[in-house]
Amino acid sequence: MADDGLVKEIAERRGVVDWSQLQVDSTGLVSLASGIDSAKFVALKDNILREEMKAGRLMTADQMSEKITGYYDKLIDVLIALFILFTVVSYVAINSKFREKYEEDRAKIISEIEESIIKSHPLHKDLENTIATRISKNLVTEDTIHDIREKLSKNDEYFDLLASVCDDLTEEAALKTDIEDPEEETQEA
Known part of the structure; x- marks a missing residue:
């Protein structure tokens, strides 16, 4: 259908199209600027599209949707x-x-508590009394030692009586074992 000379010319161009041969009319249709007939135009258009697709400059609808999805x-x-x-x-x-x-608030609260403890005389006295009471309960005084x-x-x-009784009991136990030992020796012999 297409003119062989036209196909050869497109093949020689290797996908490069001479766009000066084409023109767009007011309705947006592409037409030939020169007097090439419509069959040659369709073949030219078909060859141009194939060459552009082989070159990777045109995509199918599936390829386009894959690219957009990606x-x-x-x-x-x-x-x-x-x-x-x-x-x-x-x-x-x-x-x-x-x-x-948190650290700022914690430091602020600790400093306020320390200041209130230092400035509070009743609390200070209560702490002294509590500490003194606990110490006096745990310490032995000289009166207690006396x-x-x-x-x-x-x-x-x-x-002294217990010590003498213990000594007496120890002596009796020793004598008793001395007495029991000779009997055992005679029985064994």
């Missing part, structure tokens, strides 16, 4: 990554701000 998939991935990034950064920023505020020594000296007679 683009939007990448765009969504980038937006999700940005969302995660901003979430982490905002968490760190808010967390550090709250920690700073009382303990007196009680021990009163009981010296009992300690």
